[in-house]
Amino acid sequence: xxDVAIVGVGQSKFSxxxxxxxxxxxxxxxxxxMEGLDITNADIDSSxxxxxxxxxxxxxEGPIAEYLGLNPQPxxxxxxxxxxxxxxxxxxxxxxKSGLYNxxxxxxxxxxxxxxxxxxxxxxxxxxxxxxxxxFGLTMPGGYAMHAQAHMAEYGTTxxxxxxxxxxNSYYSVKNKKAAFQKALTLQEVLESMPVSSPLKMxxxxxxxxxxxxxxxxxxxxxxxxxxxxxxxAGLGSGSNTGIGRRDSFTSFIxxxxxxxxxxxxxxxxxxxxxxxxVHDCFTIAEIIACEDLGFAKPGEGPRLVEEKGTYLEGKIPxxxxxxxxxxxHPVGATGGSQLRTIVKxxxxxxxxxxxxxAKIGLAHNIGGIGHYxxxxxxxx
Amino acid sequence: xxDVAIVGVGQSKFSxxxxxxxxxxxxxxxxxxMEGLDITNADIDSSxxxxxxxxxxxxxEGPIAEYLGLNPQPxxxxxxxxxxxxxxxxxxxxxxKSGLYNxxxxxxxxxxxxxxxxxxxxxxxxxxxxxxxxxFGLTMPGGYAMHAQAHMAEYGTTxxxxxxxxxxNSYYSVKNKKAAFQKALTLQEVLESMPVSSPLKMxxxxxxxxxxxxxxxxxxxxxxxxxxxxxxxAGLGSGSNTGIGRRDSFTSFIxxxxxxxxxxxxxxxxxxxxxxxxVHDCFTIAEIIACEDLGFAKPGEGPRLVEEKGTYLEGKIPxxxxxxxxxxxHPVGATGGSQLRTIVKxxxxxxxxxxxxxAKIGLAHNIGGIGHYxxxxxxxx
Numbered sequence: 001x002x003d004v005a006i007v008g009v010g011q012s013k014f015s016x017x018x019x020x021x022x023x024x025x026x027x028x029x030x031x032x033x034m035e036g037l038d039i040t041n042a043d044i045d046s047s048x049x050x051x052x053x054x055x056x057x058x059x060x061e062g063p064i065a066e067y068l069g070l071n072p073q074p075x076x077x078x079x080x081x082x083x084x085x086x087x088x089x090x091x092x093x094x095x096x097k098s099g100l101y102n103x104x105x106x107x108x109x110x111x112x113x114x115x116x117x118x119x120x121x122x123x124x125x126x127x128x129x130x131x132x133x134x135x136f137g138l139t140m141p142g143g144y145a146m147h148a149q150a151h152m153a154e155y156g157t158t159x160x161x162x163x164x165x166x167x168x169n170s171y172y173s174v175k176n177k178k179a180a181f182q183k184a185l186t187l188q189e190v191l192e193s194m195p196v197s198s199p200l201k202m203x204x205x206x207x208x209x210x211x212x213x214x215x216x217x218x219x220x221x222x223x224x225x226x227x228x229x230x231x232x233x234a235g236l237g238s239g240s241n242t243g244i245g246r247r248d249s250f251t252s253f254i255x256x257x258x259x260x261x262x263x264x265x266x267x268x269x270x271x272x273x274x275x276x277x278x279v280h281d282c283f284t285i286a287e288i289i290a291c292e293d294l295g296f297a298k299p300g301e302g303p304r305l306v307e308e309k310g311t312y313l314e315g316k317i318p319x320x321x322x323x324x325x326x327x328x329x330h331p332v333g334a335t336g337g338s339q340l341r342t343i344v345k346x347x348x349x350x351x352x353x354x355x356x357x358x359a360k361i362g363l364a365h366n367i368g369g370i371g372h373y374x375x376x377x378x379x380x381x
Numbered sequence: 382x383x384d385v386a387i388v389g390v391g392q393s394k395f396s397x398x399x400x401x402x403x404x405x406x407x408x409x410x411x412x413x414x415m416e417g418l419d420i421t422n423a424d425i426d427s428s429x430x431x432x433x434x435x436x437x438x439x440x441x442e443g444p445i446a447e448y449l450g451l452n453p454q455p456x457x458x459x460x461x462x463x464x465x466x467x468x469x470x471x472x473x474x475x476x477x478k479s480g481l482y483n484x485x486x487x488x489x490x491x492x493x494x495x496x497x498x499x500x501x502x503x504x505x506x507x508x509x510x511x512x513x514x515x516x517f518g519l520t521m522p523g524g525y526a527m528h529a530q531a532h533m534a535e536y537g538t539t540x541x542x543x544x545x546x547x548x549x550n551s552y553y554s555v556k557n558k559k560a561a562f563q564k565a566l567t568l569q570e571v572l573e574s575m576p577v578s579s580p581l582k583m584x585x586x587x588x589x590x591x592x593x594x595x596x597x598x599x600x601x602x603x604x605x606x607x608x609x610x611x612x613x614x615a616g617l618g619s620g621s622n623t624g625i626g627r628r629d630s631f632t633s634f635i636x637x638x639x640x641x642x643x644x645x646x647x648x649x650x651x652x653x654x655x656x657x658x659x660v661h662d663c664f665t666i667a668e669i670i671a672c673e674d675l676g677f678a679k680p681g682e683g684p685r686l687v688e689e690k691g692t693y694l695e696g697k698i699p700x701x702x703x704x705x706x707x708x709x710x711h712p713v714g715a716t717g718g719s720q721l722r723t724i725v726k727x728x729x730x731x732x733x734x735x736x737x738x739x740a741k742i743g744l745a746h747n748i749g750g751i752g753h754y755x756x757x758x759x760x761x762x
Contacts, residue, residue, distance in 0.1 A: 062622075073620070094472070100471075126439040127443075236481065246447070
């Protein structure tokens with residue numbers, strides 16, 4: 001299935017407040033993705049902008065395509081909560097695989113600093129069902145806290161184990177200059193941070209951020225011509241979930257399990273074949289559930305995996321070596337592209353201090369909402 | 382290229398104020414699209430929601446997929462201003478043609494009555510560049526009025542000629558029970574309606590509306606199995622344009638000309654082969670420009686085409702026989718799907734009073750913004 005490759009990846013610095021426009025922020029990511037490619041803007045057949053538009057600009061695809069010099073090629077926006085840019089990747093893959101387009105760019109963007117924290121929380125709340133969920137006060141930390149409580153009740157997971165996810169990710173974040181937070185944290189610091197929604201504390205939660213990501217995809221023959229380091233899209237999987245009120249389980253996400261099964265099947269590999277992974281750690285509990293949903297650990301054994309350092313660089317399955325959402329910050333629409341950029345760099349051998357030795361197969365797991373949407377993407381060098 | 386078919390189409394009643402939720406509105410369209418198909422909801426591999434979300438619900442794909450019983454299949458939202466649902470169609474086509482999915486539903490939705498007219502105008506304004514366009518007061522009627530002025534200056538087009546577009550579309554609207562406005566208007570009524578942005582008057586403009594549309598697409602073999610009346614997607618074209626400030630021409634849209642050229646090429650047909658068309662008449666001038674951009678008339682001769690009744694049912698190229706946006710109302714994200722539904726029904730011979738005799742090839746032309754985005758779709762029975 002190696003018919004479509006990622007030929008370029010880029011990311012802006014993620015930060016709590018960028019102080020520039022979304023167009024300028026995107027240009028940082030686009031420029032990096034275009035570096036070294038033997039193409040011009042006119043060769044890009046379509047752009048796909050991925051965002052939940054927390055900024056004041058609506059229909060941002062038009063102004064963005066114009067700013068990047070991508071007219072008159074088609075452009076449109078994909079929204080899928082926090083999973084937007086991996087959904088954009090799947091869409092671009094289909095455009096190329098179908099033969100309609102040859103080169104497509106996927107741009108993830110979110111600028112959340114233009115709104116107050118209260119406004120962002122309100123806008124984010126309206127991403128769940130406004131009749132049955134957000135109107136009763138459901139928030140993102142609240143939803144994940146319910147999953148943490150369920151995991152603790154069913155498997156005896158502890159707050160210390162949750163905190164160890166943040167300790168790991170913060171340990172690696174100091175090596176990522178594009179992360180919003182680059183400070184190694186101690187277990188004590190995480191455990192003593194301000195309560196948010198029990199058992200989750202401030203440092204169990206990722207932060208809203210400003211940031212952009214960019215991927216450029218090309219069909220097989222073109223990919224081989226325009227770059228020396230194509231990374232192939234080997235597996236794609238995707239699923240959705242009902243709202244919180246109608247779920248049977250709070251210790252896993254059915255959409256992620258469906259997505260993982262599809263991606264593994266398409267790529268012809270299993271969890272043990274994955275050399276390096278990025279998973280959606282919007283909260284510490286989310287990384288633990290992700291490791292279980294992906295088959296890196298059996299149900300209930302996710303906490304032990306991080307505790308025994310199985311998800312560290314030297315472990316059996318290194319996870320979130322770029323600091324994850326917890327330390328990079330989480331600019332909603334840009335996150336999936338940032339995860340995939342990290343995997344692409346690993347497979348190209350450009351991981352630097354966090355390089356997994358001889359990484360051949362990588363995986364990115366991107367969740368939208370409180371497990372409402374999931375995409376799993378498997379890449380191969 | 383007849384590899385993907387539209388197997389089902391549906392539309393809710395379009396109205397100024399629906400009084401129901403977006404989920405209920407969508408169900409009207411989805412139910413009609415599913416009628417007579419030999420499938421269940423579980424056979425639909427993915428849903429694509431197309432909307433600019435004027436409603437309070439953000440990330441509407443989740444609540445909608447749940448309401449329609451489409452979990453755990455993937456769902457996401459496509460935004461492309463007024464061109465969203467034809468962009469959704471192109472995306473679904475690619476998913477099926479690529480082999481990733483077999484059956485996909487595209488749902489267009491907009492509920493604009495939940496906001497005041499002032500709020501809608503403000504939200505719509507933010508769809509153009511917030512730095513360079515909307516901040517200086519550009520509105521949708523203002524932008525199209527500039528194009529009307531340019532057409533009048535360059536070709537001598539008259540206000541009477543513009544009004545004749547509305548007279549035609551209103552004449553046919555009385556046959557469309559799903560249109561918001563079903564009243565035949567006289568030339569005098571249009572010309573004497575309230576000035577909005579010179580030369581455009583109230584009845585030269587379409588109205589915001591509440592409405593939903595739905596299409597169901599399937600791959601070749603499946604399509605032949607599940608319906609007796611597949612309509613094939615023969616041609617797809619798409620383009621974008623810069624903002625108003627950087628355009629060379631105000632008498633045509635380059636994005637629409639690019640989209641038309643691509644769609645004709647892919648389908649292997651030309652303007653003279655089209656038996657019936659739906660074009661994006663958000664304003665009377667827009668239908669005239671569309672007819673020229675599509676090659677139904679030479680540049681500057683669009684006004685004469687409608688004047689000589691060439692776009693009437695008995696004319697050389699019947700256009701907007703369902704009343705068009707001008708009479709149906711324009712629920713942004715739903716409009717493209719409504720246009721395609723009309724073409725599908727024509728090609729199935731289900732046009733009723735507006736049936737074009739022996740229609741074999743139909744075309745839908747869907748614009749987003751003030752000519753910012755364009756999709757042209759050619760269907761064949």
